[in-house]
Amino acid sequence: MKYVDEFRDGQLAREIAAQIRREADPGRTYSLMEFCGGHTHAIFRYGIPDLLPDNVRMIHGPGCPVCVLPIDRLDAAIELAVEHGVILCSYGDMMRVPGSRKQSLLKAKAQGADVRMVYSCSDALKLAQQHPDREVVFFAIGFETTTPPTALVIKQAQKLGLKNFSVFCNHVLTPAAISNILESPEVRELGILPLDGFIGPAHVSTVIGSQPYHYFAEEYQKPVVIAGFEPLDVLQAIRMLVRQLNEGRAEVENEFSRAVTEQGNQKAKAMVAEIFELRRVFEWRGLGQVPYSALRIKQAYADFDAEKRFTLTRRSARENKACECGAILRGVKTPRDCKLFGKQCTPETPLGSCMVSSEGACAAHYSYGRYRDEGQTIATDADR
Structure with missing residues (x-):
């Protein structure tokens, strides 16, 4: 299969791993963060840590939009379904995430709330058309990858003149999270989390391009290599980062050139810019309040903003004390x-x-x- 099988060749994987072992300086440690959860799964699934020398360490970042959503935002989605009686549409991976009081969307559904799993935001739009007597809310979540489709359905809803469709927007931005990690005391002062370089996300970068990462290379002197999700992609990105660090370089390199360009998808970015604007601050689970790290719906499309259509209770939610x-x-x-x-x-x-x-x-x-x-x-x- 084009662009899949050739990037899972076991012999090539061993050869690249051997090159990494030869190039890695035994006198230093390489701490590399893969930001995206898709890379984390690829690293574990294909046994990549077993192929690396001991001094090349992979650190798992916050690149999972479900994981970083704070509990109070999930509680608000549950409130929409339970107390406001809407048809709440959600992607499947949000259904079992525990909120406060061990509640979840799946449990709310079992208790009678009309919570529906959808495969795309357009499915939610169709439900609104099919049920004109019901309020339909799409629980929008994700990084830059899933934001353009949400923008598109809002524009379509306006064009169709739908009065019963809205979006509970929780879209967050990758560059702001990377900045927050690099600015945190654990990185700059305490030395708890040494970071030498980043593997840049794949799907996100197809939308935003490689240009936004140049700031990190220049400001923080941390190299970034954008990589695909296949095992050879990840191994080659690690090799490219090791080589940059050995040579004292801090640049943005694009291993995933078969899908990512410098400027990204201009049409998708224009659509997002038309519908959304930056929030001044947004809470991330694990990172706290991160400035300018999320999007909200612009006033011109406020009729489709669930946060303005419904009065939501802001409850303080506490994490499980033992959960890390x-x-x-x-x-x-x-x-x-x-x-x-x-x-x-x-x-x-x-x-x-x-x-x-x-x-x-x-x-x-x-x-x-x-x-x-x-x-x-x-x-x-x-x-x-």
């Missing part, structure tokens, strides 16, 4: 550092967002990495 999702999302801790991991917290009984999400670090570690920690061996695709 916040620290894991910042890369300060790993899933194995959480006392709940693999015991009370599993994919079947998730207590934190990092375990329930299909892109969460805990879910990836549980599915592909936990047996290695227990002294057993996993046969990876790269070995076959």
Whole structure:
């Protein structure tokens, strides 16, 4: 299959890994963060840590939009379904995320709320057309990848003159999160989280392009390599980062050139700019209040903004005290550092967002990495 099978070649993976081992300076440590949850899953699924030298360390970042959504925003979505009686449309990976009081959208549905899983935001738009007597709210979530489709359905709803469709907007922005991580005390002052470079997200970069990452390379002197999600993509990105660090360079390089350009998708960006504007501040689970890190619907399209159409209660929500999702999302801790991991917290009984999400670090570690920690061996695709 074009652009898939050729990027999963086991022999090539071993050759690139051998090159990384030859080029990695044994006298230093390379701490590299993969921001995107898709990369985290690829790293665990294909056994990439087993192919790297001990001094090349992968740190898992907050690149999972489900994981970083704060509990009070999830509680607000549940409130829309339960107390306002709307048809709430959500992507499937949000359904089981625990909110406060152990409530979730799936539990709310079981208790009688009209919560529906959709595969695209256009499905929610169709429901609004099919049920003109009901309020339909789309629970919009995601990074820059899923934002253009949300913008498009808002524009379509306006064109159709729909009065019963709105969007609960929770779209967040990748560059702001990276800046927050680099500015945090754990990175700049305490040295708890050394970061030498980033693997830039794939799908996000097809939309925004490689240009926004130049700021990090110039301001923080941290190299960025944008990479695809296949194992050879990730390995080649690691090799490119190691080489940059060895040469004292801090540049933006694009390994995923088959899909990512410098400027990205101009039409998609124009659509987003027409419908959305920056929020002054937005809370991220694990990162706290991050300035200019999320989008809201512009006043011109306020009729389709669920936050303006409905009065929502702002409740203070507390995390499970034993859950380490916040620290894991910042890369300060790993899933194995959480006392709940693999015991009370599993994919079947998730207590934190990092375990329930299909892109969460805990879910990836549980599915592909936990047996290695227990002294057993996993046969990876790269070995076959």
